[in-house]
Amino acid sequence: MLDRFFSPSRRPRHDLAYIGDFRHSDDASALVAEEIAAHARAGYSTILVQINSPALRGNPPIRPAIRACVKRGEAAVWESSTPPVHARLGVLHDPIAPSFAAEARPEIQLERALFVVNTPVFDAAGAPRFDPSRTAEQLHAWLNCPIEWAPAWPQVRQQFLKLARAPSLLASDWAPVIDSTRWSLERTSPRGRVPVVGRHSRPEDRFWPDDFGDLLRVYPVSDTVDTALLGLPAKLLRPFSGHLPGNWTLYDFDSVAPERFLGSIDFFLFSHASRWPSPMDRGVLEAMASGAVAVLPPHLAACFGEAGVYAKPGWDSLMMVTSLHRDAERFREQAARGQAMAGERFSPERHLERLARLIGRPRGRVGGRAVERTARRSPKAMPDPRHRRPAAAKRPVLFTATNGIGLGHLTQLLAIAKRVPNDIQPVFATMSQATSIVRDAGYPAHFFPDYRYAESPYGLWNRWLEVELSALVEFYQARAIVFDGVIPYDGILRAGARSANLPMIWVRIPMWKRALWDDAVDRAKFFDLVLDTGELAEAHNVGARIPYDDKLEVIPPMLLCDEAELLSFEEARAQLGLDAAGPAVLLQLGSGNNQALVPVVQHIVSTLEDLGIEQIVIADWVIAEHPLESWPSVTLLRNFPNSHYLKAFDFVVSAAGYNTFHELIGYGVPTIFVPNEKVETDDQLGRSRFAEEHGLGLCMAVTELDNFESYAQRLMDPAERGRIVAACRQRHWPNGANVAAARLAAAVAGQA
Numbered sequence: 001m002l003d004r005f006f007s008p009s010r011r012p013r014h015d016l017a018y019i020g021d022f023r024h025s026d027d028a029s030a031l032v033a034e035e036i037a038a039h040a041r042a043g044y045s046t047i048l049v050q051i052n053s054p055a056l057r058g059n060p061p062i063r064p065a066i067r068a069c070v071k072r073g074e075a076a077v078w079e080s081s082t083p084p085v086h087a088r089l090g091v092l093h094d095p096i097a098p099s100f101a102a103e104a105r106p107e108i109q110l111e112r113a114l115f116v117v118n119t120p121v122f123d124a125a126g127a128p129r130f131d132p133s134r135t136a137e138q139l140h141a142w143l144n145c146p147i148e149w150a151p152a153w154p155q156v157r158q159q160f161l162k163l164a165r166a167p168s169l170l171a172s173d174w175a176p177v178i179d180s181t182r183w184s185l186e187r188t189s190p191r192g193r194v195p196v197v198g199r200h201s202r203p204e205d206r207f208w209p210d211d212f213g214d215l216l217r218v219y220p221v222s223d224t225v226d227t228a229l230l231g232l233p234a235k236l237l238r239p240f241s242g243h244l245p246g247n248w249t250l251y252d253f254d255s256v257a258p259e260r261f262l263g264s265i266d267f268f269l270f271s272h273a274s275r276w277p278s279p280m281d282r283g284v285l286e287a288m289a290s291g292a293v294a295v296l297p298p299h300l301a302a303c304f305g306e307a308g309v310y311a312k313p314g315w316d317s318l319m320m321v322t323s324l325h326r327d328a329e330r331f332r333e334q335a336a337r338g339q340a341m342a343g344e345r346f347s348p349e350r351h352l353e354r355l356a357r358l359i360g361r362p363r364g365r366v367g368g369r370a371v372e373r374t375a376r377r378s379p380k381a382m383p384d385p386r387h388r389r390p391a392a393a394k395r396p397v398l399f400t401a402t403n404g405i406g407l408g409h410l411t412q413l414l415a416i417a418k419r420v421p422n423d424i425q426p427v428f429a430t431m432s433q434a435t436s437i438v439r440d441a442g443y444p445a446h447f448f449p450d451y452r453y454a455e456s457p458y459g460l461w462n463r464w465l466e467v468e469l470s471a472l473v474e475f476y477q478a479r480a481i482v483f484d485g486v487i488p489y490d491g492i493l494r495a496g497a498r499s500a501n502l503p504m505i506w507v508r509i510p511m512w513k514r515a516l517w518d519d520a521v522d523r524a525k526f527f528d529l530v531l532d533t534g535e536l537a538e539a540h541n542v543g544a545r546i547p548y549d550d551k552l553e554v555i556p557p558m559l560l561c562d563e564a565e566l567l568s569f570e571e572a573r574a575q576l577g578l579d580a581a582g583p584a585v586l587l588q589l590g591s592g593n594n595q596a597l598v599p600v601v602q603h604i605v606s607t608l609e610d611l612g613i614e615q616i617v618i619a620d621w622v623i624a625e626h627p628l629e630s631w632p633s634v635t636l637l638r639n640f641p642n643s644h645y646l647k648a649f650d651f652v653v654s655a656a657g658y659n660t661f662h663e664l665i666g667y668g669v670p671t672i673f674v675p676n677e678k679v680e681t682d683d684q685l686g687r688s689r690f691a692e693e694h695g696l697g698l699c700m701a702v703t704e705l706d707n708f709e710s711y712a713q714r715l716m717d718p719a720e721r722g723r724i725v726a727a728c729r730q731r732h733w734p735n736g737a738n739v740a741a742a743r744l745a746a747a748v749a750g751q752a
Contacts, residue, residue, distance in 0.1 A: 015044040015362055017087035017110065018075075020096040021053040022066045027202055028096045028118060029063035030282065031152075034177040035091075038348035040074035043362035044355070047085055049078045049106055051098035084109060088359045090143060094118055110145045112358075116174045118152040121159040123275050132160070136167045150174035154303055176282055177351045180289040180343040182500070183259055187291035187335040189328040190266040192226070195321045197267040197295075200230035201283045203253050206273045208232065209313075212239040218271045218313040221245040225321065230261050251497075258283075259500035262290035264525070266331070267321050269295050271313045284308075285346055288338030293331060295320055307341035309334060394425035395748050396476040399443075400469065400492060402485030403431035403450040408682075409484040410434055411641070411659045412507055412533065414441060415560040415737035416482065421745050427476050429469060437640045446472060465491025470498055479748045482507060486681050487520045488527070497526065503747040506530045507740065509658045510554075512543030512681045524548050529747065531740050533558050533658065536665060536731060537690035543683065553743070556736035557662040561643050566667065572648035576635060578615050583650045583716070588619035588642055590655040590676055600674070600702060604653055605634060607709050611716065617649070643667070651715040656684035656691075664697070668728040670721040671697040672711050695727040 016039060018032055036046050048066070052059075061067075069075045078085050084107030092098070093116045115135075122128055132149075139147055150170040151157040157173060160166050190196070197219065201207040209215045215236050219227045223246070231253035237244075244250065251261065262268075268287035284304070288294050294308040295317050301310050309324070311317040324331045344350065399417060401409035410432045417426035418441070428438045428445040438445035448468060451461035472478070473495060480503040481496045488506060496504045506524065510532040521544045524530045530546050534557045546552045566572075570580065578584050585608055589597055601618065608616055616634045619642050637645065643663045646652070651670040654660055661684075664671045673691055675684035688699035700711050714720050 013363065014047045014076075014085065014087040015039070015089065015359060016046045017049055017078075017085050017090045017108065018046060019049045019051060019090055019092050019108070020098055021051055021056060022048065022062045022096065023050075023060045024053060024056055024063075024096045026063055026065070027204075027282070028093050030065045031118060031176055032091075032093055032096070033065035033069050034179065034348075035351065036069045036075050037072075037179070038177055038351055039355070040069075040072075041348070042352050045362070046075040047078050047087060048075050049085055049108060051106070053099050055099065078106070083107075088112070088363070089114065089355075090145070091116060092139075108143065110143055113139075113143050113145050113147045114150045114170065114174065114358075115139060115147060116150045116152060117156050117160075118176075120156060121163075125275065132163060132167055133165050152176060172354060174354070175346055175351070176285060177348055178282065178285045178289055178342055178346045179348055180339065183262065183286055183289035184339060184343075185263050185291045188332055190325050190331055191264070192266075194223075194225055195267055195325040196226045196228060196265045197269050197321055198228035198230070198261075198265045199268050199270055199283060199287070200258050200261050201281055203231045203233040205233060205235075206275075207281050207283075208236060208273065209271050210274055212236055214271070214313075218269055218317070219248070220314075220318055221247065222318075223247060225318070228261070228265055230256055230258070254498070255494050256497040257500035258286060259290070260497050262287055262292050265292055266325065267295055268292045269313070269317060269321075270300075271297060285342050289342035291335040291339050293324060293334045294338055304341070307338045395423055395479045396425045396427050397480045397482060397744065397748060398429055398469070398472060398476065398478040399426050399482050399484075400429045401432055401483070402487070402489075403433065403453075407432065407434055407437075407640075408509070408657050408659050410438070411560050412509075412558055412737075413482065413484050414438070415558050415735075416507070416740045416744065417441070417443060418560075419737050419741035421741075424479075424745060424748060425476075427472070427478070429472055434640075440640075462489055462491040462494075465489060466494040469495035473499060473502065478502065480505065480744060482744060483527075484508075486512075488523045493523065493526050503528045503750070505744060505747065508532050508546075509682060510543045510545070511535050511537065511541045511658070511683045511686060513679075513683045513686075520544075521546060524551055527551060529553065529743060531555050531743065534733070534736055535658075535687075536662060536696075536733075537687040540683070540686035540690045542686070543681075555739040555743075556733045557666070558659075558736040558740065559643075559663060559666055560641055560659065560737070561663075562735060563667055565644070566647055567644050569647045572645045576617060576637065576645060576648055578617075578635070578648060582615050583613050584615035584617065584648055585613055586617045586619065586637070586642070586646070586649045586652045586654075588637075588652065588654045588660065589674060590657065600705060603705055604708055607712060609633070611709070611712055613712075613716075617645075651721060653712075656687045657682065658687075661687050661691070665691065665728045665731060666733070668725045670715050670724040672708075672715060673697050673699050674702060675699070677702070695723060696731065697724060 018036070022029055039046050070077055086109045088111045090108065090110040090113035092113065097115065120129065121132060136147070148170045149160065149167045151160060151173050152175060154173060157169065160169055209218055219229065226247050228249045228251070230251040232250055268284070270284055272281065284294055284296070288307055294304070296304060296308045296310055297313065298310045300308065309320055311320040324334060399413045401413050410430055413428070420426065426443050428443050429448060430438065430445065431448050431450045435445040435447045448465060451458050454461055469492060482505045483492055484507040496502055504527045506527045508530060524546045525548055528551065530552045532546065532552060532554045534555055535541055536557060567575065573580050587601060587604060589600060605616055617637050618634050619637045646667055646669050649669070651672065652664060653672045653674060654664060656673045656675045673688035675688040677685055685701070691697035692699040698711050698714065700708060
């Protein structure tokens with residue numbers, strides 16, 4: 001039937017056919033993928049002809065870069081059940097070209113063909129890697145069409161010209177393609193106080209120095225530079241014992257998007273295996289396109305010209321780096337030269353000009369039925385069948401919070417989520433056990449147990465967290481990650497870093513108990529923006545400061561609810577079942593998960609009852625491990641948020657966590673603050689003392705519990721309560737949650 005339908009005159013025609021084993025070589029597959037993407041944008045049609053190589057064991061999948069091309073509809077896939085391939089130009093890339101005797105030749109009709117050679121013909125010792133003459137004969141017999149060889153680099157062309165019987169060479173090099181718009185970053189000066197040097201590449205021996213000694217010569221151990229390496233082969237570190245050098249940071253390959261990694265370094269220091277005479281590493285081009293200054297071995301000057309700077313690895317290259325780091329103008333000029341060359345000589349436009357000279361204007365049809373079949377998403381990609389992706393008009397953002405002793409981190413994210421524009425869809429991935437309040441607010445919520453509750457080794461738990469969050473980013477096609485917590489875990493950082501342009505925002509309570517430059521604070525460098533939530537008690541803040549001014553913004557204190565959302569006195573008392581005539585007091589001392597609350601609550605309840613206060617309400621936290629149910633005479637408040645009911649009370653006895661503290665002062669509620677001093681980082685005592693010093697409330701440490709009666713008697717006096725309310729009202733501020741939502745919206749808009 002198909003043979004009758006597809007007569008010779010009606011067989012599908014394609015502009016290009018790429019032939020090879022696309023399960024092999026990430027590097028070569030990435031080269032092919034860039035070309036295909038450029039062709040599709042210009043209207044050229046491409047079909048992929050997969051030829052399995054018997055040398056490749058285990059039947060691995062097609063490489064991700066090629067799968068992405070098919071998924072986007074930039075190329076169709078030839079299947080044996082479909083008609084023969086008829087293309088104007090066949091392209092084979094070394095080293096993923098097929099073994100020509102591997103299997104029966106597929107039905108391919110080509111007008112002409114190119115064999116693109118990306119790797120050297122000879123190694124550094126002069127030994128041939130393959131026999132060009134024999135390969136040319138096999139290729140001609142296999143394809144049965146005119147064939148030209150296309151060197152990718154000038155060094156490869158020079159090697160061909162030295163052969164006694166050189167094959168027919170394309171007039172110009174088939175240079176790698178790089179879309180500079182994907183990589184380009186504005187570079188006005190180096191990033192930090194010391195130069196940040198490094199490089200990224202696949203963990204293949206040929207791309208890296210020969211051994212550990214050579215590695216140290218290229219990337220020195222020195223406190224005068226910071227070194228970051230992505231994809232370093234593990235075997236190069238085997239001779240090293242003990243901890244890594246303090247100035248080194250290593251990233252596993254594929255753990256960080258190369259675009260994001262290159263944005264973190266100033267200088268790209270390149271060196272390759274001595275047996276590999278040519279660069280053959282697109283990483284050099286990617287670095288130049290990003291604006292990182294490429295410091296290269298002198299023998300590569302013929303290839304990259306003024307786009308790079310040249311010095312022998314070791315002392316010479318370190319001096320070159322130091323000199324450029326000290327001179328911002330020279331650094332900026334050199335970065336611009338590298339970007340200009342990458343954007344011109346290796347651009348998609350230059351590649352398309354080369355292609356047009358070969359085959360003329362596009363004639364084929366982009367895509368095909370095979371594309372549609374391949375593009376279907378496997379159900380395995382869905383992390384939870386109960387959750388659906390937001391509508392296409394929505395832009396999903398992943399909100400992730402750590403599990404504190406209370407609800408503070410989750411509450412702050414909810415405050416932002418309720419104020420983002422309608423076209424942003426918050427999706428929560430939280431370690432807090434209070435996922436019910438997120439779902440009640442109408443947001444998708446995924447729960448991840450904290451490593452302490454998961455009873456898992458910290459490193460293993462982080463790897464698991466990375467996988468789970470990465471799956472959510474992929475499933476929802478998230479446009480940003482917003483993290484709220486004290487310590488940005490490795491799993492969160494690595495999940496965000498996998499995406500090249502995924503904005504990462506850290507919402508952070510800065511009032512820590514200690515001023516300490518530690519790993520948690522330094523991790524701000526991995527975020528695009530750090531929002532330090534404003535503190536009324538800033539004068540008492542000794543907390544660790546973010547050292548990266550270009551990433552930091554201090555916003556006003558955040559509130560979950562605007563005051564207009566609070567219930568009136570009458571409504572709040574009615575819903576709580578309280579008499580409107582008598583005094584009422586609220587106790588909200590926290591979840592009790594890190595301190596013994598029962599004795600404290602018992603003393604306070606007994607004292608209030610002795611003072612004649614019969615209407616006592618205790619806030620029972622959703623995540624409390626030990627519910628406060630020991631007092632039959634009191635009312636338990638289990639609705640979230642507590643703030644809806646604050647106008648029902650004459651005064652409050654409360655812990656001084658960030659959200660609670662600012663709510664009580666922001667709404668003008670007379671309060672006795674009882675700080676939880678067992679919190680590891682949050683300085684509740686500092687906040688409480690500030691409130692008392694400025695007449696915004698009273699401060700009573702747990703050790704002063706015997707004096708509670710005198711504190712309570714003060715707030716039973718209407719005049720004293722009035723003074724506190726008046727002082728609080730003078731501290732009015734705009735809700736910082738609106739500012740945070742606006743900053744998030746701006747970051748997401750940049751991803752459109």
